[in-house]
Amino acid sequence: MDKYEKVFELAKRRGFLWNSFELYGGSRGFYDYGPLGSTLKRRIEQIWREFYVIQEGHMEIECPTIGIEDVFIASGHVGGFSDPLCECKNCGEAFRADHLVENIMAAAGTLSAEQLTQVIKEKGITCPECGGELNDAYEFNLMFKTTIGPGTGRKGYLRPETAQGMFVDFQRLSRFYRDKLPFGAVQIGKSYRNEIAPRQGVIRLREFTQAECEIFTDPRNKKHPDFERFADSELTLYSQEAQQKGEAFRTTVREAVEKGIIAHEMLGYNIALTNEFLTKVGIDPARLRFRQHLKDEMAHYAIDCWDAEIATDRFGWVEIVGIADRTDYDLKAHSRVSKTDLYVYVEYDEPKMLTRFVVKPNMGKLGPLFKGKAKAVADALKQLSEEELSKSQIKVTVDGEELTVSSDVVDFAEETVKVSGENVIPHVIEPSYGIDRIFYGIMEHAFDEEKLAQKAAESGLKVEENEEKADKGPEAAKDENEGEGEEETRLVMHFSSAIAPVQVAVLPLLTRKELADPAKEILLRLREKRLLVSYDDSGTIGRRYRRNDEIGTPYSVTVDYDTLQDGTVTIRDRDSMRQVRAPIKGIENVLYELIYRGRDFESAGKPFNF
RNA sequence: GCGUUGAUGGUCUAGCGGCUAUGACUUGGGCCUUCCAAGCCCAAAACCCGGGUUCGAAUCCCGGUCGGCGCACCA
Numbered sequence: 001m002d003k004y005e006k007v008f009e010l011a012k013r014r015g016f017l018w019n020s021f022e023l024y025g026g027s028r029g030f031y032d033y034g035p036l037g038s039t040l041k042r043r044i045e046q047i048w049r050e051f052y053v054i055q056e057g058h059m060e061i062e063c064p065t066i067g068i069e070d071v072f073i074a075s076g077h078v079g080g081f082s083d084p085l086c087e088c089k090n091c092g093e094a095f096r097a098d099h100l101v102e103n104i105m106a107a108a109g110t111l112s113a114e115q116l117t118q119v120i121k122e123k124g125i126t127c128p129e130c131g132g133e134l135n136d137a138y139e140f141n142l143m144f145k146t147t148i149g150p151g152t153g154r155k156g157y158l159r160p161e162t163a164q165g166m167f168v169d170f171q172r173l174s175r176f177y178r179d180k181l182p183f184g185a186v187q188i189g190k191s192y193r194n195e196i197a198p199r200q201g202v203i204r205l206r207e208f209t210q211a212e213c214e215i216f217t218d219p220r221n222k223k224h225p226d227f228e229r230f231a232d233s234e235l236t237l238y239s240q241e242a243q244q245k246g247e248a249f250r251t252t253v254r255e256a257v258e259k260g261i262i263a264h265e266m267l268g269y270n271i272a273l274t275n276e277f278l279t280k281v282g283i284d285p286a287r288l289r290f291r292q293h294l295k296d297e298m299a300h301y302a303i304d305c306w307d308a309e310i311a312t313d314r315f316g317w318v319e320i321v322g323i324a325d326r327t328d329y330d331l332k333a334h335s336r337v338s339k340t341d342l343y344v345y346v347e348y349d350e351p352k353m354l355t356r357f358v359v360k361p362n363m364g365k366l367g368p369l370f371k372g373k374a375k376a377v378a379d380a381l382k383q384l385s386e387e388e389l390s391k392s393q394i395k396v397t398v399d400g401e402e403l404t405v406s407s408d409v410v411d412f413a414e415e416t417v418k419v420s421g422e423n424v425i426p427h428v429i430e431p432s433y434g435i436d437r438i439f440y441g442i443m444e445h446a447f448d449e450e451k452l453a454q455k456a457a458e459s460g461l462k463v464e465e466n467e468e469k470a471d472k473g474p475e476a477a478k479d480e481n482e483g484e485g486e487e488e489t490r491l492v493m494h495f496s497s498a499i500a501p502v503q504v505a506v507l508p509l510l511t512r513k514e515l516a517d518p519a520k521e522i523l524l525r526l527r528e529k530r531l532l533v534s535y536d537d538s539g540t541i542g543r544r545y546r547r548n549d550e551i552g553t554p555y556s557v558t559v560d561y562d563t564l565q566d567g568t569v570t571i572r573d574r575d576s577m578r579q580v581r582a583p584i585k586g587i588e589n590v591l592y593e594l595i596y597r598g599r600d601f602e603s604a605g606k607p608f609n610f
Numbered sequence: 611g612c613g614u615u616g617a618u619g620g621u622c623u624a625g626c627g628g629c630u631a632u633g634a635c636u637u638g639g640g641c642c643u644u645c646c647a648a649g650c651c652c653a654a655a656a657c658c659c660g661g662g663u664u665c666g667a668a669u670c671c672c673g674g675u676c677g678g679c680g681c682a683c684c685a
Contacts, residue, residue, distance in 0.1 A: 001622095005678095013621055013636085025658065025675045077685080085611080085683085140611095142685060160685080196611065196683050204684070299685095452646090488647080509644060538638085542646035549646095560644060570645070577646070608645090 003313035007440075007447050008201060010491065014551050016040065016443065017202060029198030029206030031436075036551055039501035039532070041209070041439055044281050045188055047498060048211050048433065051277050058184030058213050059176075063165030065190055066146065069155040074337035075164050075330065077143055077157070086120070086137040097137035142193045158192035163430065166214040167330045170342050174216070179344050181426055182266075184215035188435070200315055202436045209435040215266070216426035218346060219328065222264035227253075230272030237261065238291040238309075248289045261292075263304035263325060266429050270323050274308050274431055278321070281438065282496050284445040287311035291319075301329035303427075310441040320437040328425040335425075347421035357386060358415045365409040373398055381410050442499070446552060450490045455577070493552030494575060497595040502553040503532045504591055507544050509560040511537045518584070519559040522569070525588045531595065549574055555591060570608060573601045580605030 001009070011017040015034035019026045033041055052058050072078045086097040097116040116137040119125075126133060143160050147153035159165075166173065166185045177183035188211045198204045231254040238248040239261050251261075257268040271290055279285050293305040308321035331342045361378040370377050380396040381389070388394060389412045394405045497503055506523045508515035516537060526533045534553070536544050541558065548556055558570040569587060571594075572579045582590055582605030593599035 009621070019676080022676090026677090028676075140683090142683095193685080198684090199678090490647085507645095540643070540645090540647075543648085545645080546647045558645065562644085572645080579645075 003444060003447065004201070004315075006449075007444050010447070010493075010550060011037065011443060029195055029204070031202050031205060036501040037439070040442075040495070040499060041435065043499045043501070044438060044442070045209075045211065045435060047281055048188065048277065048435075049186075051273065052184075052186050052211075052213050056184065056213075056273070058186045058215065060186050060188065061165060061169060061173075062187065062189065063159075063162070063169065065159055065192070066148065066156045067159050067164065068148070069157065070337055071164055071168055072143065072157050072160075074333045075167075076333065077160055078141075085140050086116070086134050140196065142195065144192050144194050160193050161191050161432070162187040162189050162210045162212045163214060163330075163432065166212070167334050167428075170216070170331060170334070171340075174344055181344055181346065181424070182215055182217045184213055186211065186213040188212075202440045203315060203318060205436055211433040211435055213431045215270070215429040215431075216344070217266055217429055218424060219427040220424075222266040222325075222427070224265040224269040227265045227269055230269055230276070233272045233275065235271060235275055236285075236289040238289045240292050240294055243291070243294065248291075262306070267304055267306070267323060267325055270429060270431050271306055271308075274321050274323060274433075278308060278310075278438070280496070281499055282442045282446055282494075283310055283320075283438070287445060289317070290323075291317070293324075299324075299326070299329075301327050303327055310445070312441065312444055318437060318441070319434070320441055321431060321433045323431045324429075326428045326430050328427055330428060331425050341423070343423040343425050345421055346424045348419075351418045351420040353416050354419050355414055355416045358413060359384070359389065360411045362409045362411065366405075369409070370403070373403075377403060377405065381405065386412065386414075442495070443493070446493045446495050448492045448494055450492055452488045452490050455490075490546065490549055492549045492574065495552035495554070497554040500552050500554050501532065502534045502548070502551055503555065503595050504534075505544070505548045505553045505556040506533060506535050507541060507556055507558045508537050509541055509558055514564065515559050515561070518563055519557075522557060522559070522584065522587060526591060529588045529592050531588075531591065545572065545577075555594060557587065557591070568605075571601075571604055576601070578602075579608045581608040582606075 008017070014036060016037035018032040018034050020030035020032045021027050049060065053060050069078065097120065114137075120134055120137065144158040146156045146158065148156040165187050169185070173183065173185050189209065190207055191210045192207050195204060195206055198206055232252050234250050234252055235256065236248050236250055237256060241261075242248055253262070253268045253272045256262040257265055262268045262271065275285075275288070275290070278288060287310050289309050289311075290306045291309050293302075293307070298305050303325040305322065305324035307319040308323070309317040309319050312318050334340075335342045359382045361381045363374065363378065366374045366378055376398045377396060380398055381394070384394070384396070389407070389410065392407050394407060394410070396403050396405060495501075504526055506519050506526065508519040519537075520535065523533055523535050534548075536547065538544070545556060552574070554574045556570075556572040556574075558572065560570065563569050563584065567584050568581045569584055570579050571582055571587075571590070578601065580602065590599075590604050594601060594604055
């Protein structure tokens, strides 16, 4: 079993992730989040909101998951979100039709499936594998298509990304933020891609959760007002240059921006923010890097693009976040299709005085003179130069007809006007998170199989000797030695308490009413503090500790007979397995501080060892 | 999508023409038990789906579904 299998086995068994539709045999590319998985995921999303909505002030919006066709025509998904495929009739191998044609002609990527089929036939292209005949090329679009309304209805698509919502709502958002750049908006929700062959579990899904943020920025100023906040943060960067050498390096955000490795402060800031977020939710910094897109891999309109990648045991480096400067590409595209200008009016620091030549035809006189042609004449006059307008008889050409206008029907002058700003199409900085992949990354990075004997030696915990076996004499001891290969291991999920789906387990030492009652009282008090708590009284205490280790519960509270005497309970720390003794009174505050205030465990009570 | 390989209780697995389908862990009920899983008793729980071959199929054959791997794909 490799690590992926172990993590998945645990995830399945403990209610984190299940194959969807298992009852009916399942369906590829879909996963259910079980009770604990669902909670864990929601907590990740909630921290994401704390970062982007609360701290950064990019408000959240919610758009339909079904979009109308125009939206995806503008975004390029209708035309470009598909690949022309074609298969060999002989060996069945599938190829990208445009790739086959690429060697023969340029701009193969712009051809339709029909055109590609024609080229393949004309040039007699055969299967690169076996030389067999190829069948007709066809478009495979990765969007799920549907119909809106009854009958033929209207074409609709399940959105392949959440980002378009923010672009389509751009004007409303701009008003909401009182037309002041930069501003941003986020959306967390489901997106859909009809993948050809989804694999790798939750890494590639047909329905998945994205958290995307679009920051609309002044293209002339990509400095970040709060850059200093992260300027000295260290990042692991795998830049274009570093990729040549095959080696990532550590540097500060400031240095990366100054040296031009990262294009500008806006990107640098957002990469650092991403780094902070991922670390906070439990991605191991040692298994995290930011990889820059290579020139040929970047979308043609993008200025710079960085992926946060995590090291996974089976799949190697996996992209979990993309952070790109998409320029004004999306807004321009929607402008074009919707025939609406999308811009923000940006005021200058100082109004500019501009001199320009202004022509003012006197319509009161032109009208009676030229009747229906008056408007055209006026327009023609406006095009003339000062010199021509200065003549007493001005000649203009309207619809091929030369007309003469006397100089008294038109005024002109050089005017100085005050211009206090201009219309700007913002550039978009887009951090785009794949929540499901982050979820898996957290699971894998939190997963641990601890050798218990070794741990006990290291942490100075008491090693449990099996007394029974010792009593049985030398033979039993020999048995034990022979079984040495099967050293006891402990499965632990080292979730941070910020995301753990269960934060505290309340456990009566024995299944007895006199212990259960105070335990249940503690349970209620913790719930009042809005902590995620579970109660478990089945099996031995050790077994329950292990159960909670597996689901990553950071703290356990145990009620025993001493509790009845002196009103104290045991708090156990998941990672160190250490225990302290603390009074029941105020226990909810102590746990709250351990979980949310980073209180040191040893300070939570008196050291305790059994 | 092509090729290849696999599919047995919740999990991991034995069985590869003839059984009431193996075992372990887990789970539930109880006993025992005063702090780190596997002490005792009891119980629950499985042959992926559909065809075919055969007196008889978990086992052999075909198709499908799902999983792994390789190729292609990953906008």
